[in-house]
Amino acid sequence: MLKCRELSEGYSEYRCPTCGERKYVAFTCKSRFCTSCGKKSTDDWVENLCQELLDVPHRHMVFTIPEKLRIVFLKDRKLLKDLSDAAGETIISSFWERSKKQKPTPGIVCAIHTFGRDLKWNPHVHVLVTEGVLREDKQWKVVNYFHYEMLRKRWQHFILKDLKAQYMKNN
Secondary structure, X not given: OOOOOOHHHOEXXXXXXXXXXXXXXXXXOOOOOOOOHHHHHHHHHHXXXXXXXXXXXXXXXXXXXXXXXXXXXXXXXXXXXXXXXXXXXXXXXXXXXXXXXXXXXXXXXXXXXXXXXXXOEEEEEEEEEXXXXXXXXXXXXXXXXXXXXXHHHXXXXXXXXXXXXXXXXXX
16 A cells, blocks of 8 residues: 555556657555545445435435444454344334335445544444335335434344344354
8 A cells, every 4th residue: 555556566558659658557556445546446336336326315324333342343343244234124124113014125225334533443334225115016105204213222222132142152
């Protein structure tokens, strides 16, 4: 990363067949942690995602865990997937509970982040949720109210349930 785009680390040479002018383009490190390469990777991911998203309003949510539980996820990073799963379960189950008769499908995109702005270990999930659901009868139903206290309690339930299941499995 420190030597990203430095000619001394390797390059491609382009030469004009007419005038002979040369252009040297240094190789990149391609690390997602590099401020240059990582930005490009993120931009590419966002562009691809935008092509897949439904053209409906979305809501951004962030699901966090208490500071005292963070060490559990640091020691067993395989548990990070459980954070994403729990966020999805939280949202889906809240829509299902509201619907009673049907099991509607919301659009959900989850991205796990493992560090906060201060670069300290802080696993959390960013979730993009459609402000609506596709009902079983293939009709779109607008849902633009989210009961945040209920989502918070449900999130806690799923996280603790998953951690308990992992503990029981390992002991």
